[in-house]
Amino acid sequence: MSVESTDEERVESYASRLGPTWIAGAIAAGPATMASLLAAGAGYGYTLLWVVVGSAVLGTVGQYLAARLGLLTEEGIVTTVERHLGEGWAWVLVIDVVLAAGLAQLVIMKTVADVSAVLTGVDARLWGVVWAVVLAVGLASGGYRIAELGAKLLVSLVVLAFVATALVVPIDAGAAASGLLPRIPAGLDGALVAAGVLGGAVHVTLLTMQGYTMRARGWTRADAGLARFDVGSSMLVAFGGYSLAIFLVAASVLEGPSITAVEAGRALEPTVGTYATWLFLFGLLGAAVSTLGGNTVVPPYLLADKLDWGRSIDDPRYRVLLAGVALASAAGAFLGGSFLSLLVLVLAFGLVGTPFAIVLILYLLNDPAIVDETAPLAANLGGLVLLGVALVTASTFVREQAAVVTDPLSAFVVAFAAGIGLATVLLAVKFVRAATRIGTPTET
Numbered sequence: 001m002s003v004e005s006t007d008e009e010r011v012e013s014y015a016s017r018l019g020p021t022w023i024a025g026a027i028a029a030g031p032a033t034m035a036s037l038l039a040a041g042a043g044y045g046y047t048l049l050w051v052v053v054g055s056a057v058l059g060t061v062g063q064y065l066a067a068r069l070g071l072l073t074e075e076g077i078v079t080t081v082e083r084h085l086g087e088g089w090a091w092v093l094v095i096d097v098v099l100a101a102g103l104a105q106l107v108i109m110k111t112v113a114d115v116s117a118v119l120t121g122v123d124a125r126l127w128g129v130v131w132a133v134v135l136a137v138g139l140a141s142g143g144y145r146i147a148e149l150g151a152k153l154l155v156s157l158v159v160l161a162f163v164a165t166a167l168v169v170p171i172d173a174g175a176a177a178s179g180l181l182p183r184i185p186a187g188l189d190g191a192l193v194a195a196g197v198l199g200g201a202v203h204v205t206l207l208t209m210q211g212y213t214m215r216a217r218g219w220t221r222a223d224a225g226l227a228r229f230d231v232g233s234s235m236l237v238a239f240g241g242y243s244l245a246i247f248l249v250a251a252s253v254l255e256g257p258s259i260t261a262v263e264a265g266r267a268l269e270p271t272v273g274t275y276a277t278w279l280f281l282f283g284l285l286g287a288a289v290s291t292l293g294g295n296t297v298v299p300p301y302l303l304a305d306k307l308d309w310g311r312s313i314d315d316p317r318y319r320v321l322l323a324g325v326a327l328a329s330a331a332g333a334f335l336g337g338s339f340l341s342l343l344v345l346v347l348a349f350g351l352v353g354t355p356f357a358i359v360l361i362l363y364l365l366n367d368p369a370i371v372d373e374t375a376p377l378a379a380n381l382g383g384l385v386l387l388g389v390a391l392v393t394a395s396t397f398v399r400e401q402a403a404v405v406t407d408p409l410s411a412f413v414v415a416f417a418a419g420i421g422l423a424t425v426l427l428a429v430k431f432v433r434a435a436t437r438i439g440t441p442t443e444t
Helices: 003-016 020-028 031-044 049-073 077-084 087-120 124-141 145-168 173-178 188-201 204-216 221-253 261-296 298-306 316-334 339-352 354-365 377-403 408-439
Strands: none
Touching: 020 049, 020 204, 020 221, 020 261, 031 049, 031 087, 031 188, 031 221, 031 261, 031 339, 049 077, 049 188, 049 204, 049 221, 049 354, 049 377, 077 087, 077 204, 077 298, 077 354, 087 124, 087 204, 087 261, 087 298, 087 316, 087 339, 087 354, 087 408, 124 261, 124 316, 145 221, 145 261, 188 221, 188 339, 188 377, 204 298, 204 354, 221 261, 261 298, 261 316, 261 339, 298 316, 339 354, 339 377, 339 408, 354 377, 354 408, 377 408
16 A cells, blocks of 8 residues: 555544644634624725734644643643632632623624524514424424524535635735834724724634543544644644635725624625625624524533533533523624624624633643643744734724723723733743753752
């Protein structure tokens, strides 16, 4: 048997078993990321291209680190944190994720309800209640997968339309090249959009859920090669291509700092014609419905892990918790404002809580009392770069937000940033001290 045939068989075997990071990639490629990419391209041209490219690369790094931790510990991250760092740090992680996922849940439901209202003419608040019931019943019974399958088909059509449009619209190569130079447009809006784009790929919920999804598939450290292929193919290739296509089309066709869903849909007119807006709206609805299901399970999953409950609908306590989160999301349909703007804010808010998760994962991966394999130098360097970019982008957003606190939501973002920032600093200090002790020779 030739080496080439062996490699082909390995790729085919991997392709048939892909899953965990593709789930993360599907959540990452949701309506919030789509809105952030459209806002970045329409509002600032090619200026934020470096963030779009970097988000795919750094998202891949983040998922690789999370996957490595899950493979080496073979348990959920909350359990690992509680056993080795203590209950307090485990609760900080749970609160971080629940707040980020909870805010996202409300805004994603608003997206589903508002788009449903545009398509049908029925009041969005009524749609919010209907979708919440569908979500609760579907997830509690395991039947929501049918809705998710249809939603993913719609999203796939829209992604293909954006890719096709990117091939035919006039792209300014010179301006695009200048967009690879790292810089953030001045002001709150620029910082918000940059944080939103990066937050789509580097989000605390994606990092923490990776270990759980791998455990659900029964992966162990023997599947390390498969995990690397899974991470690279989903985040770097699929998610990266998705992000680049949407951004380039928006930067080439759209213009304006604030666009509506109808205006965004017109970006597809070069390839879809008069049906562009309708296709975009259905695709946006599909992305929201698909992401809504995945996001709903995040808070119950981590809480169940912390409380040592079962993490399936076979445990009545988990089922009630899952249904409760689903029904509570109906409140999102009553939020005011444009859902496109709120979607960008959701990702920026999630990015604020992400550095804590990154420091936590690096800590766990470099403690020989927790994992029995030393983290590769390249992995640690990648993690530090990821941490640095996340910190700079998130802090820029928070600083701009703090300067113009005018409503309860802005005040909440700033307060959350202060709390989770303090926890991140304390954890980093603990990490450095632990690393120093490990590296100090024992006296005899």
